[in-house]
Amino acid sequence: MADKVLTGNRLGDGIAVWLDAAGNWTENLQDALVARHAEAVQSLEEIGKRDFAANLVLDVNVIDVAEVNGKIRPLRLRERIRAEGPTMVYADGYKAADPDFIAA
Amino acid sequence: MYRYDEFDHAFVNARVAQFRDQVERRLSGELAEDAFRPLRLMNGVYLQLHAYMLRVAIPYGTLNSKQMRMLAHIARKYDRGYGHFTTRQNIQYNWPKLSDTPDILAELATVEMHALQTSGNCIRNVTADHFAGAAQDEVADPRPYAEILRQWSSVHPEFSFLPRKFKIAVTGAERDRAAIQVHDIGLHLKKNEAGELGFAVYVGGGQGRTPMIAKKIKDFLPEEDLLSYITAIMRVYNLHGRRDNKYKARIKILVHETGTEELTRQVEAEFAELKNTELKLPEADVKAIAAYFAPPELPARAEGWASLAEWKKRDEEFARWVNNNVKPHKHPDYGMVTISLKPIGGIPGDATDAQMEAVADIAAEYAQDEIRISHEQNIVLPHVALADLEPVYRALVAAGLATANSNLITDIIACPGLDYCALANARSIPVAQEISSRFGAPERQEEIGELKIKISGCINACGHHHVGHIGLLGVEKKGAELYQITLGGSGDENTSIGEIIGRGFEPEKVTDAVETIVDTYLGLRLSKEETFLDAYRRVGPQPFKDALYGATAEAAE
CATH class of the missing domain: 3.30.413.10 (Sulfite Reductase Hemoprotein, domain 1)
Incomplete structure (x- = not known):
């Protein structure tokens, strides 16, 4: 089983967020709680349903990740881009996603 | 252009008030997402990968400088300082907060704009020729x-x-x-x-x-x-x-x-x-x-002919821009100016708030206050006197908007793709940027002539790849991006759907593949006047298949 984290988009501003160990939704994937066994994944799923129902987040999903050199890295490109933002420079004051992190 | 009457104002304001109430109820938890989703979509609010997205209607792509300034203001105040003009002549903001959307819509209503029917199973923004009336x-x-x-x-x-x-x-x-x-x-x-x-x-x-x-x-x-x-x-x-x-x-x-x-x-x-x-x-x-929609009164400005010839002689870059981006107007003393939103290596269709302000200034001063958005993701000033082309050009240069590539290979349409879009399977923008950079040299673009590349990051085809002379469709294969190439599409009076040329290309190989196609065309065209599309229609896909995959490999497939 791949390791997993819980992600969604925050209700008020839609920003991508991940669930951390304290049960808060964080903007930083690297602070996310990683579930490494089936019971932990089930718990993430339940928290996801609960916080969706509580109107804290939407588009809630449990996604596959791997820990590489101590860094959490989603397996799907889509989720890596969600974590890092657009992969090109798109606006003043905002950096492009780290190409090494995005690369397959 | 059309001006709202009392009924229009009352109707749009009522819709803003209704949506404000719906957003408040959503944020307070009174409305669940399942109930709210169709309501937000009716008002142009989507949820994308990184944030909400607001799509604002620009009816048939026509707006004035006051409206363009409002679009700039919204980009600055509520977003990250830019907006994305789309293939449906609309504008999208990529980072608005849900909680701000009622205020955004209220501000839009003051300049007779809204986001109604930019989503949902209804009749969407009606689009039209961006050169209409000119x-x-x-x-x-x-x-x-x-x-x-x-x-x-x-x-x-x-x-x-x-x-x-x-x-x-x-x-x-x-x-x-x-x-x-x-x-x-x-x-x-x-x-x-x-x-x-x-x-x-x-x-x-x-x-x-x-x-x-x-x-x-x-x-x-x-x-x-x-x-x-x-x-x-x-x-x-x-x-x-x-x-x-x-x-x-x-x-x-x-x-x-x-x-x-x-x-x-x-x-x-x-x-x-x-x-x-x-x-x-x-x-x-x-x-x-x-x-x-009565045409503006356009006074005779015959002095422009001589000035234009003189300016062109003096400044090669200006001449290039006029040749590519200015088309003849009904009135012989005027031209239709295409402001390219395709800077070399840039993001197709994006404009910063400062650029939108610059376009508004230019339109107000030199272009009868009329602006259009084209379905090819560019801006058009439909009525500019030839006598004003030089100052217009200087102002565009200052705003980073004078790319002389209208209808050339770097005038690429691309959807937002996987960098933003929740439906996408692959990125579009970086592919467009790489192709644009590869072919960016002005002499090379002009040698190639008219060539429309259109890129979509999923099968929904927002990037119109099916009607690209060269179309690229991004797909996800075994977890990685792959780009399928179609050739021979066209979205004009002789519409054709592009044909898939063969197996797809990895992101790092797709620009080379496009270059191979272009070089093949240059090698087989009868003359410089035979465009890529004409040549493709004459010879069919085989020479391009051979060049891309090798004659033997293709025969074995």
């Missing part, structure tokens, strides 16, 4: 009819819950710059032998996962019957269009499955019932709407 080859301005359709379709109770979304495009010239044959309904405004205005009516075109070219079901529909005939089409679609399968719900599938002859019969039967009802367009109403 083009030499135009029979009549299509925008009054687009406006009539907009008024008729806005919250139309019968057509607010169609089987699927519905897109109408109108052109007023033989040369189709609105891609009407890949719309649900395409209208070609023309005159009959008696000199009366009417429409050729095309139905059932579209791109997406099942690209189809529209069928002409009426060669000449009198102007007065526009709404009754369109209503007849909508009724047939609303009744028989499939609701069991989202992927088969567009009218193109109905036309295809029913057959053009039978569908036409059904439409005509409906039309017979509707023809002389209250839907008949009174001449006075058409005239009243048309008056809003």
Whole structure:
């Protein structure tokens, strides 16, 4: 089983967020709680349903990740881009996603 | 341009107030997402990968400088300082907060703009030729009819819950710059032998996962019957269009499955019932709407001819820009200016708040206060005196908006792709950027000539890849991006759907593949006058297949 984290988009501003160990939704994937066994994944799923129902987040999903050199890295490109933002420079004051992190 | 009357103002303001209440109830937890989602979509608010996205309608792509300034203001105040102009002549903001959207819509309403019907299974923003009212080859301005359709379709109770979304495009010239044959309904405004205005009516075109070219079901529909005939089409679609399968719900599938002859019969039967009802367009109403689109008074500016020749001689870059980005106007002393939103290596369709302000300034000072957004994701100033081209150019240079590449290989259409879009399977923008950089040298672009590259990051085809001379479709294969190439598509009066040329290319190889295609074309064209599309239509796919995959490899497949 791949390791997993819980992600969604925050209700008020839609920003991508991940669930951390304290049960808060964080903007930083690297602070996310990683579930490494089936019971932990089930718990993430339940928290996801609960916080969706509580109107804290939407588009809630449990996604596959791997820990590489101590860094959490989603397996799907889509989720890596969600974590890092657009992969090109798109606006003043905002950096492009780290190409090494995005690369397959 | 059209100005809101009291009814329009009251209607749009009421919708803003209603949406404000809905957002408040959503944020307080009173409304769950399942209930709220259709409400936000009716107001143009989507959820994408990183944030909400707001799509604002620019009816038939026409706006004035005050409205453009408001778009800039919204980018600055509520977003990250930029907006993205789309292939449907709209603008999208990528980072608005849900909690700010009622304020954004309220600000838009002050300049007669809104986000209604930019999503959902309704009749969407009606699009039109971006050179409307200015083009030499135009029979009549299509925008009054687009406006009539907009008024008729806005919250139309019968057509607010169609089987699927519905897109109408109108052109007023033989040369189709609105891609009407890949719309649900395409209208070609023309005159009959008696000199009366009417429409050729095309139905059932579209791109997406099942690209189809529209069928002409009426060669000449009198102007007065526009709404009754369109209503007849909508009724047939609303009744028989499939609701069991989202992927088969567009009218193109109905036309295809029913057959053009039978569908036409059904439409005509409906039309017979509707023809002389209250839907008949009174001449006075058409005239009243048309008056809003009366061409601006353009004084003679014959001095521009000599100045222009002199400026061109003096400045090669300026001459290049005029040659590529300025087209002849109805009035010989004027030109239609395309402001490219395709800087070399840049993001197709994006403009910063400062650039939008600059365009507003230029339009107010030099261009009769008229601005258009083209479906090719550029901005157009339809009425600029030749005598003003030099100062306009200088102002565009200062704003980083003077890229001289209209209709050339770097004038690429690209959807937002996987960098933003929740539906995408692959990125579009970085591919566009790499191709643009590869072919960015002006001499090389001009040597290649007219070539339209269009890129979509998924099969929904927002990047119009099916009608690209070279189309790129990004797919996800075994967890990685792969780009399928189609050749020979075109979205003009001779519409064709591009043919898949062979197996796809990895992101790092796709620009090389495009270069191979371009080099093959350069090697086989009969002369510089034979465009890529003409050459492809003459020789077919084989030389390109051979060049891309090798003659042996292809034979073995």
